[in-house]
Amino acid sequence: MAPQNMPAVSIDINMFWQIINFLILMFFFKKYFQKPISKVLDARKEKIANELKQAEIDREMAAKANEETQGILKAARTEANEILLRAEKKADDRKEAILxxxxxxxxxxxxxxxxxxxxxxxxxxxxxxxxxxxxxxxxAEKMINEKLDSKLGANLLNVLLKR
Structure with missing residues (x-):
């Protein structure tokens, strides 16, 4: 048997009609379904873009809120330290006043x-x-009573009174 020469691509009538059907299907698809599908895809793309923008805004707001929270926390710590120092000073002053x-x-x-x-x-x-x-x-009375000399009694009395 001798080899037959077959073309690389053989197109028979069935294949021809399949190609025609495919082209008609593509035409209807493009004419009737492309706009609604494009609208759905565009709406989805827009929704995703909006959600990404909102996520970025939310992230920035969260970062800003975090910074504010850190600032408030730092201020609160500073104020607490100041209050503590004032209380210690008052206690020391009170201690000194009591002492x-x-x-x-x-x-x-x-x-x-x-x-x-x-x-x-x-x-x-x-x-x-x-x-x-x-x-x-x-x-002196006893001495006088014992009949001592009045001069001696007076001298004795003066001596005793001077002491």
Whole structure:
């Protein structure tokens, strides 16, 4: 058998009608379905673009909100530190005032006690002097009663009174 020469592409009548049908189908598709499908695709493309824009806006807003939050947090920390420092200073001032008041009160108490001691010393001296005077008078009376010389009694009395 001898090899037959067959063309590389053979087109028979069935294939011809299939190509014609395909071209007619493409024509109808292009005429009736291309616009609605294009509208759907364009609407979808626009929706995706809008969502991307909105996502970018949301991301920027979130970044800005994050920055504001960080700023507020930093300000709050700074204010808290300032409040803490003021409270510590007030506590130190109050402590110093209490210590100063306590020292002042202690000094007053010490001075009062010293004055009281001095007053008691003076009182004791007065009482002692009164007793000595009374004893001297009693002694003088006894001496006079014992018939001592009046001159001697007066001298003795003067000596005792001078002490």
């Amino acid at each position: 100063k008041e306590a020292n002042s009160q202690r000094e007053k108490t010490i001075k009062s006690a010293e004055l009281e001691v001095e007053k008691m010393k003076k009182q004791a001296r007065k009482e002692l002097q009164s007793e000595v005077t009374a004893l001297a008078v009693n002694l």
